[in-house]
Amino acid sequence: MLNREEIRKNLNLIFQDVFDDTTIEITDEMSAKDIEDWDSLAQIDLIVASEGTFNVKFGISEIAQLKNIGDMLDLIERKLCQ
């Protein structure tokens, strides 16, 4: 079972891949307004990649409630516990 730091590491790799930028370091407070290319299309890529990497499936209401990266980490953590 992955702990929150391991989840963060994996999620950081996903962000680096999706934005093709190895300098990205994600933080809990970070959201779409902090990364220039984070548009609705990139959002989809992030979701698909996270579902694949962590082998989970997010519900549409869960995705709708995501406000920042902290929320994403919480959601992944919760899903992995189920």
Added chain:
Amino acid sequence: MLSCLAHPFDNEYIMQKKRSLKRELLAFDTEFIEKKVAILGGSTTAEIKNILELFLLNFGIKPEFYESEYAQYWQDAMFGEKLENFNPDIVFIHTGYRNISGLPYLQDSTAVVDDLLKQQFSHFSQMWDKLLAQGYCVIQNNFERPLYRLLGNKDISDYRGHSNFVSRLNQKFYEYASTHSGFYINDIDYLSASYGLEKWSDLSSWYMYKYALCLQAIPELAFSVANIIKSVYGKNKKAFVLDLDNTLWGGVIGDDGQESIVLGQDNPEGYAYCEFQAYIKAHLDLGIVLAISSKNDEENAFLGLEHPDSSLSTEDFTIIKANWDSKDQNITKIADQLSLGVDSFVFVDDNPAERILVSSQIPGISVPEIGAVENYIRLIDKSGFFESTTMTEDDMARGQMYRQNAQRTNQEKSFTNYGEYLKSLDMKASITDFDPVYLQRVAQLTNKTNQFNLTTKRYSENDISAIAAEADYIRLCGRLSDKFGDNGIVSVLIGRKDKMVCHLDLWLMSCRVLKRDMELAMLDKLVEKCRAESIKKLIGYYFPTPKNAMVKNFYHELGFEQIDEKENATIWELDIDRYEKKNQSIKIL
């Protein structure tokens, strides 16, 4: 080529890495052909565009895209000035079950449902007519099966069932496809079934982002569309090079002997090899060339193919290289003998070490990861190597032609004088205007001929039809036959008349008739036509590409004088009054 974009691919990996993949693809030293692709969607298409771009780049096609506004596919096609200004080469219409605007109700009579079917069909066919008339190639999705069946099993058989209705509408699409050239169906009915309809029609992708298929399946869709496009532009594979031991049969013929190799229906593995052989053999009818590269003594290779349960026989193979040389060397030799590029080969071998050797030594060759024998067919089939869009009669006869060519090469050896050999071939050519039956083949040749091609101009079938209708052109297409068989249309020439001068916009010839004097026969005919129209001068152009160095001095050899040179391109002139007939080997019909 990136192996992560060859089938079987990791959909999520591709989507996650798409930006860096694109960067890598553009950094390769690929000679891209550029095409304009319009995506007209009945649902969101943004990600489809991005992934399609990767697959096209991997096939050597650099796309420029136009995307319709959300769900505006019909409006764009029917009234869109923007689309017209974009002037696409390809229009991909991405629609699906959700774009059917009227479905049967349970109280409807058969007449009402028939009427509805007509309405729904004409909504699409009007649009296709319009697009085809503008000279675009159209790729249209058929419909996936509906996810829900209100009538249960009866939904597919009852005329009011939505499954039934969709299936009938699909049939009408296919009828249209079979009567219209330049129109291709992208079979999402198959793709979704193969992927799993429940996963494909994932509703959260629709509710959240208005994608008509689940996001993870987008690479499957994009790969399928890219395969059609690469086929339209002549980038299909042309030949299989196959290993023998543990590829066409189980076991090692040199060790086990003919009686002990695993082949035949009495054994599960042997059954799988049988079916694989039959699958490979069926490609002969598509005009795919078969060759063997095997580490074996030649007599053992033949022994295996003479096994009573072997459906492939030695005659099915144009070239058999059974020796102990390395496979990359053998494959290079096979390519030379067939006058085909190694990048048109698919190499099939169960041994991963051979696969790595060949894929690392031979750029552009496809080397599928075929797994165990029960997976061979599936993994090769889904790769779309031979996606057939324009199946001309020439394609179907091609396999036979290559075999005849191999015979010709054998005969060549026994003559001392080349002219004597050419005469012995009993060649006959007919050189005509672009007759309607030849238009498809002419367009196909302009797109796939790279080596003997002076200007490498690519024309669609619609371009060729337009030129065929213009009085300002002299058009020639040449067909060559000899005592071994008919080669079909092998050379095309387009001359543009400008008062007393004729500019040679296009001159190409298929490499399978190299050194047969067909080019001389073409020039004779061209001069004859020019004289009849009082044209005094021919102007020839040579535009160099990485592949056409073969014809660099072509005009010089024909007696043209060089009059200009610009950035490697050379321009040549021939005085028609002083021209004397050149061809002596070919009888003109």
